[in-house]
Amino acid sequence: MVRRAYRARPRRRRRVNDDQVREALREAFRTFSLPRMMPMLHPVPKPDRFEAITINGGRSRLCSVCRELIPTTAEGSFQFTYPDGRVFTFHDRCEQLWQEERHQVRR
Numbered sequence: 001m002v003r004r005a006y007r008a009r010p011r012r013r014r015r016v017n018d019d020q021v022r023e024a025l026r027e028a029f030r031t032f033s034l035p036r037m038m039p040m041l042h043p044v045p046k047p048d049r050f051e052a053i054t055i056n057g058g059r060s061r062l063c064s065v066c067r068e069l070i071p072t073t074a075e076g077s078f079q080f081t082y083p084d085g086r087v088f089t090f091h092d093r094c095e096q097l098w099q100e101e102r103h104q105v106r107r
């Protein structure tokens, strides 16, 4: 699986490139491990103070796309929380690529 290939790499610097992130996104869409919808578009009543999108969220967690750590000082990271309880975290760049890829037609 894709995840294992990344982990096997000992590099510590800037992690995965855009192509690898896009590939991980396509795989995640294929296997439904990542949603294509923004959390606030789900037509479900939300609990009080439910925060669907947290800007600068997900710090010190693993990115749901590239599986690398999101630094505690990261700027522009996101946490998406879905009404069904699923939580996804994104690097700034990984979220941008998610936005692009989720609109691509399935192949």
Ligand SMILES: [Zn+2]
Residues within 6 Å of the ligand: 063, 064, 065, 066, 067, 068, 090, 091, 094
């Ligand atoms: Zn990432």
